Amino acid sequence: MNINHMLNEVLVKLFRNINIIEERAICSGEYKDLTANDMHVIEAVDMEGARNMTSVAKTLGVTTGTLTIAVNSLVKKGYVERVRSEEDRRVVLISLSEKGRKAYLHHQRFHEQMIEAIVEEMSAEEQVVLEKALVKLDRFFRKSNTPLQADF
Amino acid sequence: MNINHMLNEVLVKLFRNINIIEERAICSGEYKDLTANDMHVIEAVDMEGARNMTSVAKTLGVTTGTLTIAVNSLVKKGYVERVRSEEDRRVVLISLSEKGRKAYLHHQRFHEQMIEAIVEEMSAEEQVVLEKALVKLDRFFRKSNTPLQADF
DNA sequence: AAGATTAATTTGACTATCAAACTAATTTTT
DNA sequence: AAAAATTAGTTTGATAGTCAAATTAATCTT
Numbered sequence: 001m002n003i004n005h006m007l008n009e010v011l012v013k014l015f016r017n018i019n020i021i022e023e024r025a026i027c028s029g030e031y032k033d034l035t036a037n038d039m040h041v042i043e044a045v046d047m048e049g050a051r052n053m054t055s056v057a058k059t060l061g062v063t064t065g066t067l068t069i070a071v072n073s074l075v076k077k078g079y080v081e082r083v084r085s086e087e088d089r090r091v092v093l094i095s096l097s098e099k100g101r102k103a104y105l106h107h108q109r110f111h112e113q114m115i116e117a118i119v120e121e122m123s124a125e126e127q128v129v130l131e132k133a134l135v136k137l138d139r140f141f142r143k144s145n146t147p148l149q150a151d152f
Numbered sequence: 153m154n155i156n157h158m159l160n161e162v163l164v165k166l167f168r169n170i171n172i173i174e175e176r177a178i179c180s181g182e183y184k185d186l187t188a189n190d191m192h193v194i195e196a197v198d199m200e201g202a203r204n205m206t207s208v209a210k211t212l213g214v215t216t217g218t219l220t221i222a223v224n225s226l227v228k229k230g231y232v233e234r235v236r237s238e239e240d241r242r243v244v245l246i247s248l249s250e251k252g253r254k255a256y257l258h259h260q261r262f263h264e265q266m267i268e269a270i271v272e273e274m275s276a277e278e279q280v281v282l283e284k285a286l287v288k289l290d291r292f293f294r295k296s297n298t299p300l301q302a303d304f
Numbered sequence: 305a306a307g308a309t310t311a312a313t314t315t316g317a318c319t320a321t322c323a324a325a326c327t328a329a330t331t332t333t334t
Numbered sequence: 335a336a337a338a339a340t341t342a343g344t345t346t347g348a349t350a351g352t353c354a355a356a357t358t359a360a361t362c363t364t
Contacts, residue, residue: 008264131155217344
């Protein structure tokens with residue numbers, strides 16, 4: 001079993017299970033009513049607040065129609081607020097509510113723990129190698145696919 | 153911007169887009185009618201052939217009901233064959249058709265290219281470090297969640 | 305003012321998912 | 335050997351997420 005093969009094995013597992021894993025880790029306890037998808041929307045809306053639908057949809061790589069539905073549900077659950085822009089009344093600005101900001105921070109903590117778990121006991125050199133590999137993976141995906149998705 | 157933060161950034165992007173990315177890369181040209189999900193089922197059925205529903209469902213971490221529906225569609229599209237076992241007539245054995253085996257190999261090639269792109273220009277030492285990091289990531293996910301899923 | 309464009313929502317269709325009910329076959333118990 | 339329990343898989347009913355296309359409303363261009 002060579003190293004390429006092992007790398008592949010680990011990546012396949014991660015790919016297959018990443019959503020389930022994230023969902024279980026993040027959407028627990030206080031945030032049981034959030035799906036992994038909801039969390040991605042919250043993450044995209046971000047703490048800065050007041051982004052319009054089109055730009056958030058682009059970040060997420062979904063149509064605005066899809067985002068409308070996700071936001072409907074998040075508004076109903078109280079994580080997101082929806083305000084019509086005063087400057088341009090076609091535009092809808094979405095932002096995190098207090099509850100939404102808390103959920104975002106909870107999510108951030110999960111990510112921090114994850115990173116912590118990965119890099120702990122790694123030397124600085126090792127961390128650099130890992131980061132290089134992830135950047136390459138990112139670049140591979142970008143290259144092997146047609147443009148799309150501004151933020152990716 | 154420290155390395156932890158950069159790692160997080162890259163991982164977040166990968167998490168968010170992994171399905172879209174895989175789908176675009178794999179389910180193209182000849183295999184336009186396959187979803188990323190279909191491909192995961194094909195991957196789980198594997199070349200060895202003739203696995204029963206329950207074991208494949210366990211590998212994928214879905215219920216047999218869900219798998220039944222996925223297999224219905226794959227049978228209709230001609231990638232998978234469904235045979236009732238002779239020894240135990242409750243059991244349904246599924247295996248890849250010729251077309252399914254071809255799709256599987258196509259998928260494998262994608263994975264190989266991906267790994268290739270990641271490890272190219274990495275020294276053997278660097279590859280070892282990367283693998284260690286991924287194993288840690290895998291372990292973190294297992295640990296931070298209740299058991300579940302035999303194969304994961 | 306009319307026409308074109310843009311932002312978001314709605315609609316209709318489809319895939320993926322689960323839990324629970326169900327069907328059919330096999331095993332165990334009595 | 336008949337009845338009861340278990341097992342394998344499918345079906346059903348409900349929900350989430352997705353897209354493309356139609357629609358609505360506001361703004362910009364000519």
